[in-house]
Amino acid sequence: MMQISESHLQKNSLFNSMNRFIGAVNNMDQTVMVPSLLRDVPLEEEREMAALKSSGNSDIEDGDMYSYYQLLKSIRCDIEWGVMRAEKLKESRGPSSRNDSKEEESEVSSEEDEVNLQKQFQFHMTGLHGVLSKLTQQANTLTNRYKQEIGIGCY
Template sequence: MQSLIVQQQNNFLAATMSKYSSAVKNMEQTVMLPSLLQDIPLEGQDEAKDARASSENLYECYVLLKSIKDTVECGLLPFEDLKRQINSAYDMENEDEADLEKLFYVHVKGLCTVFYALTNKANTLTSRYKEKIGLSS
């Protein structure tokens, strides 16, 4: 029974990552001139919450979303950076090793939440770019 739950959770994570990658690919195909995004600040209801934790303008957001997609799809994060991030995250965790299943689900939920937010950000950026160049539908 537990293996079925883990398999469903893995499929959910894969689907979430796939939706994110698709949204960023759509963004990349739509945004032909990323430099047009440099003067457009992050604003609006949805972005206002995320602005404090992310880029200052849509161009920086565009670069960030592409970078994360490349890391997700290809694992392009240099090994030393990855090792440092894992070690710092591990140091911050004070969870009991006996409850690894609970810790696993907490992290999967966190990843899904991040990918959901990044997917929305990519879709918003694509829409705002279309508005900027007059292609809004």
């Protein structure tokens, strides 16, 4: 019990990062009453969003706030329901090149067995925490931009 309450109070814990992100996306979802108003509204060229656009993410190829809104909601769903569920949904929508990637995964997994698992875990935890922090900030930015677009304020 003591460990759970201590980790819950950790500001930089993964659990708290996920909760902050989910809370920010929930707030965004509750604020954005008419998501279609976000169509054709360009993303603000802030550092975070510019970096995301330049990373070549196919989910936001339109480059408007609506596609970014959908992306953030999709990531929230993956966190809440699990990535495996999302992959099953994608597979049920149509054929993909999953067979080729499974062969590559088996070759890579044998090599990964030799790597120190603790280092891998720390590396991925650090990366996930950083990504969740950036996504939380971007969900808050999108919410504020929506409020500005519809004239609510929050300047």
